[in-house]
Amino acid sequence: MDPLRQPPSPCSSRPSSPRTPSCEMLGYVGIEAVLDQLKIKAMKMGFEFNIMVVGQSGLGKSTMVNTLFKSKMWKSTLPGLGVPTPKTLQLQSVTHVIEEKGVKLKLTVTDTPGFGDQINNDKCWDPILGYINEQYERYLQEEILITRQRHIPDTRVHCCVYFVPPTGHCLRPLDIEFLQRLCQTVNVVPVIARADSLTIEEREAFRRRIQHNLRTHCIEVYPQKCFDEDINDRILNSKIRERIPFAVVGADREHLVNGRCVLGRKTKWGIIEVENMAHCEFPLLRDLLIRTHLQDLKDITHNVHYENYRVFRLNKSHVLPRGPGWVNLAPGPAPSPASPQATPRTMKVCRWTQDNSDDEY
Ligand SMILES: Nc1nc2c(ncn2[C@@H]2O[C@H](COP(=O)(O)OP(=O)(O)O)[C@@H](O)[C@H]2O)c(=O)[nH]1
Numbered sequence: 131m132d133p134l135r136q137p138p139s140p141c142s143s144r145p146s147s148p149r150t151p152s153c154e155m156l157g158y159v160g161i162e163a164v165l166d167q168l169k170i171k172a173m174k175m176g177f178e179f180n181i182m183v184v185g186q187s188g189l190g191k192s193t194m195v196n197t198l199f200k201s202k203m204w205k206s207t208l209p210g211l212g213v214p215t216p217k218t219l220q221l222q223s224v225t226h227v228i229e230e231k232g233v234k235l236k237l238t239v240t241d242t243p244g245f246g247d248q249i250n251n252d253k254c255w256d257p258i259l260g261y262i263n264e265q266y267e268r269y270l271q272e273e274i275l276i277t278r279q280r281h282i283p284d285t286r287v288h289c290c291v292y293f294v295p296p297t298g299h300c301l302r303p304l305d306i307e308f309l310q311r312l313c314q315t316v317n318v319v320p321v322i323a324r325a326d327s328l329t330i331e332e333r334e335a336f337r338r339r340i341q342h343n344l345r346t347h348c349i350e351v352y353p354q355k356c357f358d359e360d361i362n363d364r365i366l367n368s369k370i371r372e373r374i375p376f377a378v379v380g381a382d383r384e385h386l387v388n389g390r391c392v393l394g395r396k397t398k399w400g401i402i403e404v405e406n407m408a409h410c411e412f413p414l415l416r417d418l419l420i421r422t423h424l425q426d427l428k429d430i431t432h433n434v435h436y437e438n439y440r441v442f443r444l445n446k447s448h449v450l451p452r453g454p455g456w457v458n459l460a461p462g463p464a465p466s467p468a469s470p471q472a473t474p475r476t477m478k479v480c481r482w483t484q485d486n487s488d489d490e491y
């Protein structure tokens with residue numbers, strides 16, 4: 131027997147070669163095996179994913195980070211759990227490598243100090259947009275090196291979870307201004323924070339009003355309609371769009387409920403379980419971020435948001451042709467988001483060349 135066609139040993143990283151086809155499948159080449167190859171490569175490389183939480187202080191951002199880390203999926207040994215979450219005073223990133231069924235995920239969560247606490251909230255978005263652009267700049271500086279790393283470390287923010295205060299009214303002008311800027315730079319998933327302070331009817335009415343605000347102010351949150359790739363995407367994403375912003379509750383303490391250990395908030399009237407869909411929509415947020423849309427969030431970050439930044443920076447740096455592949459891009463500070471013209475807002479690079487003009491449904 132040809133040694134190349136022998137079944138691989140269990141520790142081999144190569145997929146088995148497709149079986150010899152039966153007579154009726156003579157035209158069969160075995161292209162589908164490429165999927166196995168991709169899977170094995172991806173498992174070897176692992177995945178990187180970066181999330182940021184943004185919103186006014188006291189809305190439960192740091193608690194939500196712990197909720198995500200502590201929930202069943204992300205059993206972790208974060209130091210300090212169980213003690214009250216200290217106030218976040220500066221941007222800070224925590225990285226964890228999570229492994230499940232042989233798949234490694236390097237997850238970085240960036241927690242931000244609350245904004246909007248000042249009397250004058252002018253440009254309170256600057257530090258956050260500055261951080262996001264800085265990560266694009268880092269990636270760009272690595273990418274343009276002549277001898278670049280085979281794998282460029284990716285610190286770019288793939289998703290920003292924006293916490294809306296549970297006022298029950300509508301988006302505040304500050305949220306609208308912030309979201310308008312943020313959505314042009316990064317994927318944004320808004321959530322209704324501390325949703326346990328609203329009744330089910332209030333949550334629903336608030337959600338509808340926020341959706342209306344987003345539409346009237348042309349704020350495109352994730353998943354953006356124009357990037358649905360096919361009918362299946364449209365069906366799934368339109369269901370998600372219906373439910374966004376998710377009404378979430380955060381908690382970092384475990385309680386015993388009917389013999390089960392659950393993450394939740396203990397009140398006089400009972401336990402609010404964060405993973406129970408009857409209590410809040412935290413599971414929808416976690417599923418979107420990890421189970422269903424992780425790769426898509428990364429793709430849009432790379433193909434749209436980073437691409438906008440890259441085009442903007444290359445244009446700004448007067449790219450001069452000096453032989454094949456030469457790019458004269460002086461390393462410099464990331465464009466300051468303080469000057470509105472410095473951020474690539476107005477450009478929109480579409481992922482695919484397909485015509486999306488028929489996206490209404
Ligand atoms: N009722 C309620 N309280 C919450 C929730 N999430 C966090 N908290 C509490 O709100 C306070 C501020 O939370 P923290 O996570 O520090 O807010 P941050 O300033 O946005 O990071 C803490 O006492 C939390 O226990 C929630 O979903 N509902």
Ligand SMILES: [Mg+2]
Pocket residue numbers: 191192193216217218241242243244
């Ligand atoms: Mg905090």
